[in-house]
Amino acid sequence: MAASSPGAFAPAPALLAAAAGGGPLLFRQLFDAATGTFTYLLADVPSRQGVIIDPVFEQHGRDLSLVQELGIALVASLDTHAHADHVTGSWLLHEATGCAIGLAAAAGAENVTLPLAHGDRVGFGQRVLEVRSTPGHTNGCVTYVLDDHSLAFTGDALLVRGCGRCDFQQGDAHTLWTSITRQIFTLPEACQLYPCHDYTGRGVTSVAEEKAYNARLGGSATERDFVGHMEAMKLPHPHRIAEALPGNLRSGRPRQPQPAVSWAPLxxxxxxxxxxxxxxxxxxxxxxxxxxxxxxxxxxxxxxxxxxxxxxxxxxxxxxxxxxxxxxxxxxxxxxxxxxxxxxxxxxxxxxxxxxxxxxxxxxxxxxxxxxxxxxxxxxx
CATH class of the missing domain: 3.40.250.10 (Rhodanese-like domain)
Structure with missing residues (x-):
């Protein structure tokens, strides 16, 4: 697999890791204001190997530039699920860097080179992301948990003081309750949780905070309370769903080739x-x-x-x-x-x-x- 910039170390051939490491971690949170989407870049500092989580198609230039400037060899572009509100940038990053495209096998998307299941471990340098299946928003939702359980990337399963909707795309409130309570709330209370979306500037929360303050399932809320809340919500469909879902089931691969720069490789x-x-x-x-x-x-x-x-x-x-x-x-x-x-x-x-x-x-x-x-x-x- 090709490194993403001159001088960067080549990624290891094995992507599914056997054991966690613990070296210094580079971590960046990026934001797409048009869709309220957070993208995350993580890299093992000694080896310069990294992964990106939930990239946005329109932000490809920004994301690739950061990877290149920091000299990161991108091992994989990972999505937490097949999004309904934006198209992933995974295919473009795969073309530019040779990185793997990682998504839950349950999503059934094309062009995925790293189909993931519960319990898989994605390695980059000496660091590892554990894959936890967290369906309920969609069948193919996963949460990525860092090897030391200090960080987790919850996609749309759990948001800051909220959670993903359950009214379309194989959603089920009972399933989502189980996913959150058994896979996310069982992490250490100090574990920081990073969602895929937020529209009010809230970029991080923690297990302890959501257990205490999440109005849908925190405090003394029961599964019955949660399901009643979710089933009573009346939400419009995402306005880009007709474009986003088909695009994400192609892993972000455009139907037509992207136009090249006419005068130079900028x-x-x-x-x-x-x-x-x-x-x-x-x-x-x-x-x-x-x-x-x-x-x-x-x-x-x-x-x-x-x-x-x-x-x-x-x-x-x-x-x-x-x-x-x-x-x-x-x-x-x-x-x-x-x-x-x-x-x-x-x-x-x-x-x-x-x-x-x-x-x-x-x-x-x-x-x-x-x-x-x-x-x-x-x-x-």
């Missing part, structure tokens, strides 16, 4: 900035215009410049934008890529679409051995 930084590597620029130098946004003193100084680059200092960029070539894409450069990042943002906002920042700037260009043009030193007096 890489998006986690900040959303289009970037290009020195290697690509060196191979396509004649096809683009290189714009250096440093000061004149730097441009003519000892650090040198990329041959045939155009000097246009950042403070003057907006006023002198008409001087930029209109017949070629622009690649912006400075010493480290910081000022040119701002210049790239300014040009994009001004409506110039074919613009990219040179990742790492002139310093990375030089470090990788590409040619520099420099002023001849003045003769000594």
């Amino acid at each position: 890489q998006r930084s986690y900040a959303g900035l289009p970037e290009l590597t020195p290697a690509w620029l060196a191979a396509h130098r004649a096809d683009v215009a290189v714009v250096d946004v440093r000061t004149p003193e730097e441009y003519h100084g000892p650090d040198g410049r990329i041959p045939a680059s155009q000097l246009l200092p950042l403070p003057q960029l907006e006023a002198r934008a008409a001087e930029l070539p209109a017949d070629r894409p622009l690649v912006l450069v400075c010493h480290s890529g910081s000022r040119s990042a701002l210049a790239t943002q300014q040009l994009l906002k001004a409506g110039r679409p074919q613009v990219a920042n040179l990742r790492g700037g002139l310093r990375r260009w030089t470090d990788e051995g590409y040619p520099i043009e420099a002023e001849a030193p003045l003769p000594e007096a």
Whole structure:
């Protein structure tokens, strides 16, 4: 399986792990505001192997950029269930990184390379996620529990002060009660629970909190109370269900191929900035215009410049934008890529679409051995 970025360690061939580890963990919670969906990235720090949970199709660029920037070898893209309100990004991540696509076998989806069942253990480096079957919202719902039982990812089975609906897609309130009380509430009370969705900014809870304060099944609520509550709810169907369910039963694989970038293999930084590597620029130098946004003193100084680059200092960029070539894409450069990042943002906002920042700037260009043009030193007096 291919690593997701140069220098990242290749993932181990065995995805279903035999035993838990306990190394340092990298953990990130991401959010898609349009659908109220949380996505989670976990990685074993020593090995750089990681997994992503519940990615969103439209956030693929963001998620892949974070994986690449952190140098993570993505072992698997995991979904907690076949969602009805958004399309998973698993297929796109599989195409980009070679990671496995993990989903409960009970969901019956196509393109799943890691069909999961209760008791399976998904390994990444020295860490493990235990798979617990938690149906009731759908037949294919699972909860992923970290090896030390400090974190669990409950999907839509258990939300913050709520739970997933039970009125469609094989839902059953009795089944959901059993799943939550026997598979989630049996975790340590300090275990932090991370849901797939929330629409009011609540991103985490705990077993103890939900046992005490969840209005549907916490406190002194009985199964009869819970079932009565769930059966009395009158909810509209998710507005994207007609698109989301078929898409997720394909594991997010588009019906039509995604359009490719027309002029360059742009890489998006986690900040959303289009970037290009020195290697690509060196191979396509004649096809683009290189714009250096440093000061004149730097441009003519000892650090040198990329041959045939155009000097246009950042403070003057907006006023002198008409001087930029209109017949070629622009690649912006400075010493480290910081000022040119701002210049790239300014040009994009001004409506110039074919613009990219040179990742790492002139310093990375030089470090990788590409040619520099420099002023001849003045003769000594």
